[in-house]
Amino acid sequence: MRFVGWRRTIPIRSAQPLEFKGEDIVYSTIERRSGKASQPTTTRCFTVITIILNLKGTLAFAGVSLFIKEKGMFSKFLDIDMDFFLNKIAWGRQASDGRLDEDIYIPWKEPDFRTFLKDKCNLRKELKIKGRVVKDHVEAFDFWEELIDDGQIEAPFQVTHIDAHTDLQTGYPNTAMLYLLGELLHIPLNRRLNELNKEQMNSANYLAYAIACGFFSNVEMVLHPDYENENLPTIFFSNCDVNSSFLEMKAYDKTQVRYGTPKETIKFDNKIPFKIVTDTKHYNAKGQYDYVLFCQSPEYTPQSADFTLEVIKEYIIEI
Incomplete structure (x- = not known):
């Protein structure tokens, strides 16, 4: 267990x-x-x-x-999506849509990408850290689960999510949102991962599932400069305020969630410090990360950005 x-x-x-x-x-x-x-x-x-x-x-x-790592310190995980390194954000894509138009969606130049990894993320080719390169971002949840099962990482841990999207979109008030608020969050925290139903989990919402499963002690989001905060699901935040600086998952009556009228909170999870950055000038990793995951997200990136897949491998020990 x-x-x-x-x-x-x-x-x-x-x-x-x-x-x-x-x-x-x-x-x-x-x-x-x-x-x-x-x-x-x-x-x-x-x-x-x-x-x-x-x-x-x-x-x-x-x-x-x-x-x-001294007692009381948390492991640090770097979670990166390739679509962050484009000139603009794509929305509402499906896997069947294929790759983005290279003439419209322009990736960063390789020297700029390398500089970001080195100067902002503190990654070093001479001091590689364990990591994985994946196709779809939902695979990040599987990676975290694997590391926890193998005893390689202890939950909760710190995560820095570098992406063009928050990956918290759960389709309120239906589908994944209904399951999270109306079922999963009613279960005691130490049982959630074992009893988790992944049927509604995907690359747009896996991060919400990870938060609900108690994976994180701190969440830092470094989002694309064009991202707008009104896309954040307010119900996941303390006092339903995205500016509160805290995530706070809450359980509600399932019927109320189904009809979009959750009122009385049945259960509160512990608050999790949350920070969002949309200007890379304000992002500088403190210390080194313990693990890194890099995601291609093919339906949200052009083929011209695939050079980043080989570059990131220079900085990690693939596991």
């Missing part, structure tokens, strides 16, 4: 998969690289932290990707 809730952990990321069993595993990694014998166990904790703080650059130069 899978449990999603508030948990604290000390994950370690390295070039080789490691399972944290105490300070010895961290210290032994450094010992193998330095060739020096270990100090007494009673002093290792202090020594390890000092080495990491002072020699992080040296370890990176030596080809070691080592990162220790």
Whole structure:
């Protein structure tokens, strides 16, 4: 059984998969690289932290990707859609529509794309992180579920969503919205992922499902400059106010949701800090991400943008 809730952990990321069993595993990694014998166990904790703080650059130069996360810190996930890197946004597309017109939808130039990855997202070719390239954005949910099942990531975690769309569109007051507000959010949080019905989930709403399943501790959206906030589903926000800076999922009577008249809130989830950015000047990643997913979204992108698929692979270890 899978449990999603508030948990604290000390994950370690390295070039080789490691399972944290105490300070010895961290210290032994450094010992193998330095060739020096270990100090007494009673002093290792202090020594390890000092080495990491002072020699992080040296370890990176030596080809070691080592990162220790203190208790209470959350993993960070970078979720990117190719359609962010176009001159304009496409709306209401279907898979059967095929690719966008290359003469109308123009992708960023490759040097600009690389600069964004390096300077804004803090991605480094010499310090690759685990990631995946997918075709459809709904696959992000499957990736998160896989990482949680395998114990590679703990929920909740921080997510930065870089996209031309919010991927929160649940078809209010019908279909996915009816299921989320009228059924799923009534279930205790630690049971939702196991009892989840994905029938209505798609690339336009998978993020709403992930929020409802308690995946995130913080949501940051970096959206296309042409995006307008009135497209945000207000019912997912604290006090139904998109400017509240908090997401707050709420359970309602299913009949009221069906007829578009949800009034009395039956249950509130914990508030989740939310930030939206539509000017990349105001987006600068703090620290490094632990995982990255890059999505093609073929019906929302022209073929001329596919060069980004190969570029992003230079920055990740595909899993």
